[in-house]
Amino acid sequence: MVVKLERPILVGGLGLSFSLWILQSWHDSILQLGEFGLFSSLAVGGGLWLWQKNRPKASWEQVDCTPVDRATAQKAIAASETVINQLAKEAENHSSLATLREQLAQLFSELDRQEIKIAVTGAKGVGKSTLIEVLNSNGSPGKFNLQETAPLFRETTDKSDVAVLAEISKSDVVLFLTNGDLTDTEFQTLQQLKAANQSTILVFNKQDQYLADERASVLLSLQQRMPGNVVATAVSPVPIKVRKYEADGTVQEWLEQPAPDIAQLTQQLSAVLAQQGQNLVWTTTMRKALALKAEAKNWLNKIRRDRATPVIEQYQWIAAATAFANPVPALDILATAAINAQMVIDLGNIYQQKLSLEQAQTVAGTMGSLMLKLGLVELSTKAVGTVLKSNAITFVAGGLVQGVSAAYLTRVAGLSLVEYFEQQEIALDSGNALNLDKLRQTLQKVFQQNQQMAFLQGFVQQGVKRLLPQTQQVELIG
Numbered sequence: 001m002v003v004k005l006e007r008p009i010l011v012g013g014l015g016l017s018f019s020l021w022i023l024q025s026w027h028d029s030i031l032q033l034g035e036f037g038l039f040s041s042l043a044v045g046g047g048l049w050l051w052q053k054n055r056p057k058a059s060w061e062q063v064d065c066t067p068v069d070r071a072t073a074q075k076a077i078a079a080s081e082t083v084i085n086q087l088a089k090e091a092e093n094h095s096s097l098a099t100l101r102e103q104l105a106q107l108f109s110e111l112d113r114q115e116i117k118i119a120v121t122g123a124k125g126v127g128k129s130t131l132i133e134v135l136n137s138n139g140s141p142g143k144f145n146l147q148e149t150a151p152l153f154r155e156t157t158d159k160s161d162v163a164v165l166a167e168i169s170k171s172d173v174v175l176f177l178t179n180g181d182l183t184d185t186e187f188q189t190l191q192q193l194k195a196a197n198q199s200t201i202l203v204f205n206k207q208d209q210y211l212a213d214e215r216a217s218v219l220l221s222l223q224q225r226m227p228g229n230v231v232a233t234a235v236s237p238v239p240i241k242v243r244k245y246e247a248d249g250t251v252q253e254w255l256e257q258p259a260p261d262i263a264q265l266t267q268q269l270s271a272v273l274a275q276q277g278q279n280l281v282w283t284t285t286m287r288k289a290l291a292l293k294a295e296a297k298n299w300l301n302k303i304r305r306d307r308a309t310p311v312i313e314q315y316q317w318i319a320a321a322t323a324f325a326n327p328v329p330a331l332d333i334l335a336t337a338a339i340n341a342q343m344v345i346d347l348g349n350i351y352q353q354k355l356s357l358e359q360a361q362t363v364a365g366t367m368g369s370l371m372l373k374l375g376l377v378e379l380s381t382k383a384v385g386t387v388l389k390s391n392a393i394t395f396v397a398g399g400l401v402q403g404v405s406a407a408y409l410t411r412v413a414g415l416s417l418v419e420y421f422e423q424q425e426i427a428l429d430s431g432n433a434l435n436l437d438k439l440r441q442t443l444q445k446v447f448q449q450n451q452q453m454a455f456l457q458g459f460v461q462q463g464v465k466r467l468l469p470q471t472q473q474v475e476l477i478g
Contacts, residue, residue: 066197067279068286070111076286077107080293086352087300096299103292110285115143116277117284118269119168122177123186124151127205131177131235134260144269147171153185165192169287172280173272174200175265180210181218182225190225196287199280201268202226208234208261231264301422304350311350312414315343316407317466324403324467340364343414351421363434367413370440376412376447381405383451387460404463408450411459416446 084100091097120128132146149167150159159167168174174193178186193200204222207215215232222230239255246252272280319340344360344367347353355363371377384404420442450456 067199067276067283068197069279070282073111073282073285073289076289076293077104077111080104080107080289080296083293083296083300087296087303090300091303094299094303096296100292100296100299103288107285107289107292110288111282113281113285115145116173116273116280117171118144118146118173118175119149119171120146120175120177121149121152121164121168122203123153126177126179127235128177131175131203131205131233131262134235134262135266138260138262138266144273152189161189165189165196168193169196169198169291170284172199172277172284173269174198175203176200177203177205178222179206180204181221187225197283198287199272199276199283200226200229201265201272202230203265204230204232205235207232208237208258229268231268232261233265234258234261237261297422304422305418307350308347308414308418311343311346312411312418315340315414316410319410320403320407320463320467323406324399326399340410343410344417347414347417347421351418351424353421353424363417366434366436366439367416367443370436370443371409371413374440374444374447376443377405377409379447380408380412383456384408384460387453387456388464400464400467403467404460407463408456408459412443412447412450415450416443419446 081104084097084104087094087100088097120132122128128148128151132148135144135146149164152161152164176186176190176193182190190200190202202222202225204219207219210218219230219232237258237260239257242254242256244252341357341360341364344363345355345357348355348360381401385401388401388404416439420439423438
């Protein structure tokens with residue numbers, strides 16, 4: 001059985017006539033993939049190479065892995081231990097501590113693990129189960145533990161691609177199976193594995209179902225993406241028809257099942273074990289340590305955010321009352337009430353960011369300056385005024401817009417600091433080294449998150465209730 005190549009990222013042909021045939025057979029596919037542009041051709045010897053003229057450079061980036069050493073893995077474990085200890089210090093009875101500490105203990109023993117864990121993954125029907133059976137029946141080279149993942153790229157499945165990739169991250173080596181040239185989705189997944197520093201071997205399976213020149217074209221394309229990390233296999237070859245002519249003129253025919261072709265793969269796995277085995281174990285240990293650290297940090301940040309929220313609310317209403325009692329031009333709101341250095345100190349204490357009063361004033365001033373430059377003061381004042389008018393208010397009591405705006409800006413500033421502090425390492429003093437670009441991005445993000453009309457309406461109503469007597473609230477909103 002021979003199949004026609006219809007994969008969307010094939011880049012080469014081995015003969016002029018064959019290349020022209022590809023162009024014809026791919027006509028419909030190319031129309032659907034306009035982002036890749038037109039093909040340009042370059043004759044090389046007697047063959048023709050097909051290159052995609054507008055292909056993004058990133059799609060040609062090599063996919064590989066950089067194994068780490070034991071010291072790097074140990075450093076990652078120590079970092080996760082620091083976060084877990086901080087969580088225990090701030091919430092000694094937290095429900096997650098027992099599990100986190102158990103995982104931490106496992107990481108130390110993981111450093112000396114000898115068995116190599118291999119994840120076999122890919123789309124449905126690429127031959128994952130059969131490959132594992134063949135490798136196990138032929139005796140896997142070295143100490144390997146082969147585990148098949150759920151199929152990737154399926155919407156109707158018990159496991160999402162994210163969950164599958166999380167499972168894969170616990171393996172030392174990934175065998176990524178494909179039955180032809182890579183689709184864009186497959187390539188993006190390989191890029192994600194690279195970003196996670198995951199050692200990956202790309203397995204071109206079912207190569208026997210292609211004609212010789214087709215097979216060479218696909219293999220060439222794959223090797224350009226992952227030089228040195230591509231192998232071709234046929235774990236369940238198509239039966240071959242055999243015909244025998246007898247002396248009496250009769251003909252006998254039968255099908256013979258060729259032996260699986262996995263020689264390249266077993267050689268590659270043997271080389272991986274001999275050259276990088278222990279380093280790959282340490283790389284996996286580092287990934288697990290980083291994941292554990294992130295989990296512990298999420299718990300810690302949740303606890304701290306629960307403590308920070310009432311602090312922010314306290315200062316936002318203090319700022320509202322101050323601006324309401326002493327109305328000032330909109331652009332002076334920040335200078336008089338919205339940004340309070342003491343709030344910066346209090347939030348810093350919650351996040352172990354020890355700041356002096358002078359440092360806190362610098363942070364507050366920087367936040368105010370960024371808000372002005374980003375136009376947040378004017379935008380918030382207009383937004384609050386619009387909400388007040390939409391609630392049937394025909395006039396605005398003196399300072400009401402300024403008061404609610406001051407509260408709103410203080411809330412945005414506080415939440416931005418919280419999110420900024422959450423990104424810092426444990427016990428890192430950020431007071432003298434604010435990352436202005438990151439702080440600016442955080443401000444914009446938090447401001448946008450708090451611009452939804454439903455939130456603004458509720459917030460303005462809270463402000464009116466706090467700033468106006470009950471009789472005036474009835475007159476303005478009733």
